[in-house]
Amino acid sequence: MYRVLTCLTSEHDWRLVVLAGTICWLASAVAISLFHRARASRGRTRAIWIGLDAAVGGCGIWATHFVAMLAYDPGAGAGYSIPVTLLSLVFAIGIVAVGLCIALSSARWPVVAIGGAVIGAGVAAMHYTGMAALELPAFIVWSPGIVVTSIVLGSVFAAMALLVAVRRDNPAHTLGATGLLTVAIVSHHFTAMGAVTLIPDPTLGTDGLSISPTALSFLTAVAAFAILGLSLLAAMIDRRAKGELHQQKVLLDTALDNMSQGLCMFDADGRILLFNQRYVELMDRSGMPLQGRLLIDVLRELKSVGEWDGDPDEFFAAVVADAKAGNTVTKSIGRNGRSLRVVDQPMKGGGWVATFEDITEWQAAQEQISHMARHDALTNLPNRTLFREQLEKALRLAKRSDQLAVLCLDLDHFKDINDSLGHPVGDALLKEVARRLGECITENDTVARLGGDEFVIVQFCSDCDPSAVALLASHVVEKVSAPYEIAGHQLVIGVSIGISLAPEDGKNPDELLKKADLALYRAKEDGRGTYRFFETGMDARAQARRLLELDLRAALQRGEFEVYYQPIRDVAKDVVVGFEALVRWNHSLRGMISPANFIPLAEETGLIVPIGDWVLRRACIDAAQWSQDVGVAVNLSPVQFKNPNLVSTVKEALKASGLPAHRLELEITESVLLQNSEATLSVLHELRAFGVRISLDDFGTGYSSLSYLRSFPFDKIKIDRSFVTELATRDDSMAIVRAVTGLGKSLGIVTTAEGVETDAQFDLLRQEGCTQAQGYLFSPPRPAAEVETMLLKPRARVVA
Structure with a gap:
């Protein structure tokens, strides 16, 4: 040195x-x-x-x-x-x-x-x-x-x-x-x-x-x-480089400060290198220094003031370990009532970048979408998807001693109200029905809307018998059938219920729903407004119904339908003035099948439209060949009336047969007028315009018949057979017939009494001034080949 x-x-x-x-x-x-x-x-x-x-x-x-x-x-x-x-x-x-x-x-x-x-x-x-x-x-x-x-x-x-x-x-x-x-x-x-x-x-x-x-x-x-x-x-x-770096830093700071996400960058030791204001806001860390601090120190400080749950050291160690392993970690956390999605992305050379995104609204939107996908939009009840999930879960959790019942509900006469008063009234009615159903069940039960006017209830009770299910069903019938006040209208509907029980009737949703539906069909057959439990024979009846439907679809192609005619006699002159055309099905194997068995099925399946068109054409062709210019009456189903081609079909039938339009009479029921009064009246006026006569069938059985007579000038009203049958035995039936015939005279409308079977009934009708009569007293419906005989043969004085 x-x-x-x-x-x-x-x-x-x-x-x-x-x-x-x-x-x-x-x-x-x-x-x-x-x-x-x-x-x-x-x-x-x-x-x-x-x-x-x-x-x-x-x-x-x-x-x-x-x-x-x-x-x-x-x-x-x-x-x-x-x-x-x-x-x-x-x-x-x-x-x-x-x-x-x-x-x-x-x-x-x-x-x-x-x-x-x-x-x-x-x-x-x-x-x-x-x-x-x-x-x-x-x-x-x-x-x-x-x-x-x-x-x-x-x-x-x-x-x-x-x-x-x-x-x-x-x-x-x-x-x-x-x-x-x-x-x-x-x-x-x-x-x-x-x-x-x-x-x-x-x-x-x-x-x-x-x-x-x-x-x-x-x-x-x-x-x-x-x-x-x-x-x-x-x-x-x-x-110059520092200037560029400064400019880049300004751009980076601007980008960071305007990010919708919070961002925080850490080095390999967990030291905070960079963060933006959004991170501070989302994590509520505005009151503490962050730059250059170790994350573990920040977490410990938060822990000391009660703003961090869990073990800071354990959390920090897990984050650092994932970063060193190169793992991208995504997790959700709650902060100040908000939901945040945190993504930790490892960096090359060590460290990681954490991004924080507020997903509160997104989660709410996802939950809303999920809710909408699994609930009915109108009533907010579970829809078919959610109902099936809940039923499957209930079946899994049910014990041997538990009673689980599936009740399929179908509203009676809802369609008539929906068509006559419009969908807004129908929707409001469905909401009220859903509310009443909710009042009928307990917290262990579920009610869902499957679509249209179809609802379903799953009743779950422990250690109870079918009587509890019957009690619920009767309560639902009573509750739903009570009058409704909707948009100024007092409405009355009913409900039919089919019930299946688990595990007796099935152990899976498909089987239980199928059998409840069969029981529902039986409840409708038995007059509606009631409930029925599934019985073993119902499945056989359903199978028979399906076979009948298959045969019905092929009947037109096989030419199995025939048109029979029942004479309509003038009461005063006692002569035949027309015939009512009635369809008959002569099955190739089963023989004659009653109209009561296949007409409702044809209407339900929509087959009534081609069958009705064929009857109309056949009746026009037959009537054009008769020796006398008497009329022919053809019934129109409400389903046929929905066909937009109805008027053209009638015109084509008349043109093809050469039958004058005034000889054709079309019979409709009040249910046709319930569908859409304005459109229906427009079609009726169009038919009348080229000479076809219009008759109102089953008059007196509806609740607003008089309003129909005022809204459309019918050529004929037909008195329902239910009044004629008791004409000689009940004073009220006599009073109704007297009122209808008097109404017909006043309005200049022909009145025809159906179901006349005795001379006493015929004589009373003549005394009251009824214009026409038909029934077994004169003749049952006969094939077309016997029409001439019925025209020429005088009426026999016998009781049919």
Whole structure:
């Protein structure tokens, strides 16, 4: 150490020493700044920064050495070998470049330290090569211990300089790294100069490729200016790069602050590197410092004030472990009454980015969509999908002692109300029905709407018998059948119920629903407004009904339908004035099938439309061939009346047969008028316009018959057979017949009594002034071939 101090104080010019130190400081500052730029870059850009840094650093080391050598007075004339001097510059630049590449190859501190040590070795290589360029009339003797010390000093301080530089890119760390790198170069040089001992030898001199100290002074000055120029260039580039970085930072900050998501970036240790305001708002962390803090410290602080549930250490360890494993983790958390989706995405090189999204409204929308998909939009009851899920769950949970019943409900006469008063009234009625059904069940039961006017109830009770189901069914019938007040209308409907029991009638939803539906069909057959339990025979009846439907669909193609005719007699003249056409089905295997068995089925399946069209055409053809110009009456089903081609079908039938329109009479019931009064009246007026007569069948059985007579001028009204049958035995029936015939006389409408079977009934009808009569008293319906006989044969005075 004494030798070094003696060399520095007695053998050097302090003015040049200060100049060398200044050049070294400047070069070191620029080198550290460029190192930061290289570290922040990637790929080709990093390579450019490394090259520029190596050039500045190498030239700085070289200039520092030779300026310091000018400050050294060896006591004899000296020169410098040009090739070796240039080689020392190459060594300085090349080895510094290698050290920079090593230091920038990894963020781990041992690798950075090795890179710094290589730069220190480059300083040593440059120095001792430069010393080898010194030509003196003397021998240079080196002190090995001091030489090693100089190399160690340069490597250690250079390694420390880069470790400080990579710690953080801020003025304090940059200043510290610059100082350490300056110390590395200067300490190495002057320690190494302290290792020199000169032994004079006059025989030694300079060769032809040496350079004088004066020339070297010039070259050193040029090198110094080169360093200053490169420093200026680097500063300009650095300033521009920092400007771009600042602009990018502003853009990044703007983007982060305007994100709908919260974002927080963590390094490999869990330290918060970056976050936006949205993160602070969503996580409610505005009152605490976050930048640069470890996440575990933040969580512990939240735990201490009661704002964090669970174990912070355990949570932190799990997050860090997932990040190190490269796992992307998505989870949902609750915060201040809001639902947040958190996604932890690992980063290359360690650390992770956490994004926080408020999904409260999205979750509500998803729940609403799910609710809509599984509930009826009108009544908010479970729909078929949810009902099936609930029924399956109930069947799984039911024990042997539990009673589970499925009640299928169908509203009676709802369609008539829906068609006559419109869908808004029908919808309001369905809502009220749903409300009443909800009042009938317990919290263990379920009521659902399957569609239209179909509802279903699942009753679940423990250790009870079918009487509890019957009690519920009777309560539902009573509750639903009570009058409704809807939009100013007092409405009355009924309900039919079919019931199946589990496990007796089935162990799965399909089987239970099928058998409840069969029981419902039986309840409708038995007069509606009641309930029926499933019985084994119902399945057989349903099978028979399905077979009948199949035969009915093929009956038209096989030509199995026939038209029979029943005479209609004028009461006063006692002559036949027309015939009512009645369809009969002569099955190829079963023989004659009663209309009561197949007409309802045809109406339910829609087959009544082609069957009715065929009857109309057949009746027109037959009537056109009769010897007398009597009329023919054809019944129109309400289903037929919905056919938009009805008017054209009637016209085509008349045209094809040649039958005059006034001889055709179309009979409709009040249910036709219930469908859509305006459209129905329009069709009736159109039929009347080309001469067809219109008759109102089953008059007196509806609740608004008089309003129909006022809204449309019917040609005929037919008194229902239920009044005629009891004509001679009940005074009220007689009063109704008297009122209807009187009404017909007043309005100029023909009245026809149906179902006349005795002379006493006929005589009473004649006394009351009834215009026409038909029934078994005159003749049952006969095939078309017997019409002429019925026209010519006088009425027999017998009781049918």
